[in-house]
Amino acid sequence: MQTRLAAFLHDAAVLHTFADFIEEYCKEQARSQRYVDASGDFFRYSESVAHQIKLKIGNDVDRAQSFPPAIALSRIDTLRRNALTFKGYLRLLHTLIKPAADAHTLSIPAPLVKLACEHLKQIEGMDGSKVVVLLTPQLMYFQRPHSHVKQQAAIVGRLIPQAEKFPARLGFIELPYSQGPGFFTNLAIYHEMGHFVYEELSSSPSPSAGIRALQRATHKSVTEFVKLERKPQVRKLAEKILDSWTQEIFCDLLALYLVGPAFSFALVEIFALLGSLSRGKRTTFSQEHPAPACRFAEHLRFLRDASTWWTAIAHIEPQQKKLLAEFATIPRERYRVDGDDAPKALIDPFLDSIIPRIRELVREIAPDPKLAAARFDKTLVTIEDCLSVGVVPHSSTGSPPEPVSIINSAFCFYLTSLPDMVGRFEEGPGASANAEKRSKWTRKLEDWTMKAIEDSQVRTQFERMERDGPQQGRNS
């Protein structure tokens, strides 16, 4: 028994040290940096859980030394196993805490993140939700699946009731650290935010009609597909694949409803960066993603048929727009999978039964996209005029342009007018073909765009204060 006890004491001491570090680290971050949205809430939660785990492990060490001999061995093993499980939970928090600490306001596009958080709260069923931004070392945008963290936090809360409760409706979004200060590719956070929305809405105890219809369609597709299969985990695998594909299309459409074609352009840039536009990959479905061609077909369908955006951007013909149209016209018969990477036969039910339900669901919860396209149409010329002479977009006669108009106008300008702008500001022949100079002026364009959004946000806050009074304004 002494050996088992000694092993448990060792594990307990290791866990105590680990929890102590997390507690102190979270305290320090909350004191020393400024963050957007909910990072402070997350640090406070982690600090509290780490502190309570230290107390719990102290109590368990006392218990371990007082079990009756007949049951001592098995009970000490249980306490040791529990300590390892708590350590696992702290490890998961640990993987989130450092990237969250790195994502302070100086290292991320704060006005864009703030705008995305405001948009998030306007989605039906998402009021009161908050986001923690993380910076990842990987060159990819992620949404950390928060529903597992929530589920784990709920059990930890029951095992250690003294710990602070996990903040309600908290999502995690990761940006690659190299893209942190940029703007255009960071529009991908709208897609990642969509994963958070999907997880929240689909795990709601009272799901909306749109969610229920989507769940029924998925259930029917899976049931028909696996009807002869008896092994539960194989059936679950089919459901998992369809769920991943569903989420990708849902997130793309939600992002399009919220920020319009600028999101499609950003996604083309990201796919190009990752090499996902090659001939082989454009029609390939993987376990996690529908083929880029399938995704862009949905983009085009939304821009052209479900909104007025395609007409609003008719005046520009950048490569990104042509590529979107080219991918969208690839016939579905050419969609494929790589060997046994995913079941090809799931593609048809996905396209025929599930995607129509996703479209309905997004239409049900998102704002009307026609309004944003109309506002864009009105302010496009003003915004482009400002950018072309190196001025932060503004209106000389009234309120600043609305953020979605700024984003789309700036992206259109970036795709079509950057060489002219470089030629206007840089001396020497061939300046517009110089990669370094293009990069420099792209960054400037991104900075002006972000400043214009920030100005618009300040103006909105001011107007809200004027309308509702200081108390309401401060709370919002």
Next chain:
Amino acid sequence: MTPIDLQDRAQYLSLALFAQEIVSVLMQYVDEDKSDNLRTTLNEALISLRDAGSASVSGRRRAAAFASYEQLRTLDEVWKQRERDKARRMIQVILRKPRDPKAKPAANSLIDLFSKLQDQALWNFEQPRPVSPGDMQRLCRLA
């Protein structure tokens, strides 16, 4: 996009915590004669075990555990059908008559079973494996 290994790891940790909660309430019941949360926790375990074995796909969204590929795979690795049946029987014995003399030995058996499940979930959390090629081939052949 979601980072796959973290998602899968998180599934295993959720299962380990689920097992830990069951073991904790059973230990309180056996060692201290306390039955706080006993009924709720065992009912959740029973529903999860029943749904894990059923052919229905939809019901599992309600279950506290075994609602994902990774968790079902862990269950498969650690408990044979015989042990699943035994766990269900033992839970029912405790739920029906918690004061019956047979209930506490049943609780001790359950502690052993769920401890094994917790161990395996922790192991898989440490050493996550990708989707089994065998399972994927089987799925691809269904078409």
